[in-house]
Amino acid sequence: MSGLVADHCSRCGLVKRPGDIFYLARIILTCDFDGELAELKAEEASAGMSAEMAKASARSEEELMNEVYQELYFYLCKGCRDRFVKRAF
Numbered sequence: 001m002s003g004l005v006a007d008h009c010s011r012c013g014l015v016k017r018p019g020d021i022f023y024l025a026r027i028i029l030t031c032d033f034d035g036e037l038a039e040l041k042a043e044e045a046s047a048g049m050s051a052e053m054a055k056a057s058a059r060s061e062e063e064l065m066n067e068v069y070q071e072l073y074f075y076l077c078k079g080c081r082d083r084f085v086k087r088a089f
């Protein structure tokens with residue numbers, strides 16, 4: 001966990017002073033693929049696969065992995081923590 005904690009709030013920029021209570025928010029985003037593939041005719045599937053492979057090869061490995069699994073960290077002051085809990089979205 002070391003290295004993840006900052007000296008200021010990720011949201012509002014409030015600088016942490018000694019004794020202030022801050023919070024570390026860890027958000028995990030995972031792909032929720034249901035295992036179903038849309039039905040396509042053979043030609044459409046072939047063309048679709050070629051297009052998807054071309055798109056995928058244009059992006060970095062990190063970008064592709066982030067679409068499957070990504071962890072985000074935010075260091076929050078008390079006020080921003082409270083606002084996040086009440087209304088994350």
Ligand SMILES: [Zn+2]
Binds near residue numbers: 009011076079
């Ligand atoms: Zn804040």
